[in-house]
Amino acid sequence: MKAFIPTGNPAEPVVLADVPEPVPGPGEALVKVEAFSVNRGETFRLEAPAPGDRPGKDVAGLVVQPAADGSGPGGATRVVGHPMSGGWAEFVAVPTTALAVLPDAVPAVQAAALPLAGxxxxxxxxxxxxxxxxxxxxxxxxxxxxxxxxxxxxxxxxxxxxxxxxxxxxxxxxxxxxxxxxxxxxxxxxxxxxxxxxxxxxxxxxxxxxxxxxxxxxxxxxxxxxxxxxxxxxxxxxxxxxxxxxFHYLDADSPLDADLAALVRLTARGRLHPEIGRTADWAHTASVLTDLRDRRIRGKAVLTVA
Missing domain, CATH: 3.40.50.720 (NAD(P)-binding Rossmann-like Domain)
Structure with missing residues (x-):
C-alpha cells in the first residue's frame, strides 16, 4: 500500500512510498483511510524522525476488517480514529478503544479534524x-x-x-x-x-x-x-x-473512544464546528506540512485520500 514516510528534509518532510499493509492485532480494526489531518506538533517531530517512524494520528474512513476479538465497530462502518502512528496511509490499524462511529451527518473531512485537537x-x-x-x-x-x-x-x-x-x-x-x-x-x-x-x-x-x-x-x-x-x-x-x-491530553480518566464519540455527537448536533483552514488531496501532504509549520494555515489542515 501507499503511505507517507519521513525524509528528515525540512523542504520536503515526507514522501509517498510503498510499505507493507498493516496487520491488525486482536483489538484493532483495519481502517481504509478517506481523510486525515495533520498537526503542527507533528511537523516538529518530522525534523528529526526516528528510524521506522510512520506519522499520522487523526483519521476518518471505513472499517474494512473488524477487530478479531469482537470489540469495536463492525465491517463497512464509517469511523473516526486516533491511532498513535501510521495514519498518513491508505490503510491503518486502529485500536478499537480509539475509534468512534460516524453518522452520515458528519463528513470524513470534518471528522478527521476532530481527534487530536478536539x-x-x-x-x-x-x-x-x-x-x-x-x-x-x-x-x-x-x-x-x-x-x-x-x-x-x-x-x-x-x-x-x-x-x-x-x-x-x-x-x-x-x-x-x-x-x-x-x-x-x-x-x-x-x-x-x-x-x-x-x-x-x-x-x-x-x-x-x-x-x-x-x-x-x-x-x-x-x-x-x-x-x-x-x-x-x-x-x-x-x-x-x-x-x-x-497538561497532556492522553493523561485522562475517560477512554479515547468515549471522548471521540462525544466530539462526534457535538459536531453532528451543530454544537462544535471544526475550523478547517485547508483541504487538499493527499498528494500535497508535504507542502501542506511546511505551510502548517510556517503558520500559513489557520485552523486545521485535512488531506483526502483518493
Missing amino acids: LTALRLLRAAGPVVGRRLLLTGASGGVGHYVTELAAAAGAEVTAVTRDAERGARLRELGAVEVVHDPAEARGPYDVVLESTGGKALPVALARLAGRGTLIWFGQASRTPVTLDFFDFFAGPESATIRH
Missing part, C-alpha cells in the same frame, strides 16, 4: 474544572485547539478572552463565543480564574501575571518553541496561592 480541548476544559461564570484567558487561540476550546468553553458559560495576532481569526473566535479578543497577552485586562497557555516563551509569565488569586494556569503547549523563564520571586509576588499545572 480531544485536547475537551480534556483541557475538564482539567480546568467548572467554568460557568469564570473568566478564562486562552493564548495561541488561532489553531485547531484554540477554536475548539473557545466554542466549548463559551457554551459551558465561561467568559473567554482569546489571544491571536490574526484579525480574521479573531473575528471568527468572537463568532464562536469569545467575549474579548486581544493580540497579545499583555493586552488582556484580567484577572482571570483560569489561564490556558500554549505559546510558551515570553507569553507564559505575562499570562501568569494576569491570573486571579487561587487561579490556575494550565500549560499545554509551547508553540513559540522558545524556552520559558519564570522568576521565582515574581511568581510569589503575583496572584496568591496560584497553581501552575502541566
Whole structure:
C-alpha cells in the first residue's frame, strides 16, 4: 500500500512510498483511510524522525476488517480514529478503544479534524474544572485547539478572552463565543480564574501575571518553541496561592473512544464546528506540512485520500 514516510528534509518532510499493509492485532480494526489531518506538533517531530517512524494520528474512513476479538465497530462502518502512528496511509490499524462511529451527518473531512485537537480541548476544559461564570484567558487561540476550546468553553458559560495576532481569526473566535479578543497577552485586562497557555516563551509569565488569586494556569503547549523563564520571586509576588499545572491530553480518566464519540455527537448536533483552514488531496501532504509549520494555515489542515 501507499503511505507517507519521513525524509528528515525540512523542504520536503515526507514522501509517498510503498510499505507493507498493516496487520491488525486482536483489538484493532483495519481502517481504509478517506481523510486525515495533520498537526503542527507533528511537523516538529518530522525534523528529526526516528528510524521506522510512520506519522499520522487523526483519521476518518471505513472499517474494512473488524477487530478479531469482537470489540469495536463492525465491517463497512464509517469511523473516526486516533491511532498513535501510521495514519498518513491508505490503510491503518486502529485500536478499537480509539475509534468512534460516524453518522452520515458528519463528513470524513470534518471528522478527521476532530481527534487530536478536539480531544485536547475537551480534556483541557475538564482539567480546568467548572467554568460557568469564570473568566478564562486562552493564548495561541488561532489553531485547531484554540477554536475548539473557545466554542466549548463559551457554551459551558465561561467568559473567554482569546489571544491571536490574526484579525480574521479573531473575528471568527468572537463568532464562536469569545467575549474579548486581544493580540497579545499583555493586552488582556484580567484577572482571570483560569489561564490556558500554549505559546510558551515570553507569553507564559505575562499570562501568569494576569491570573486571579487561587487561579490556575494550565500549560499545554509551547508553540513559540522558545524556552520559558519564570522568576521565582515574581511568581510569589503575583496572584496568591496560584497553581501552575502541566497538561497532556492522553493523561485522562475517560477512554479515547468515549471522548471521540462525544466530539462526534457535538459536531453532528451543530454544537462544535471544526475550523478547517485547508483541504487538499493527499498528494500535497508535504507542502501542506511546511505551510502548517510556517503558520500559513489557520485552523486545521485535512488531506483526502483518493
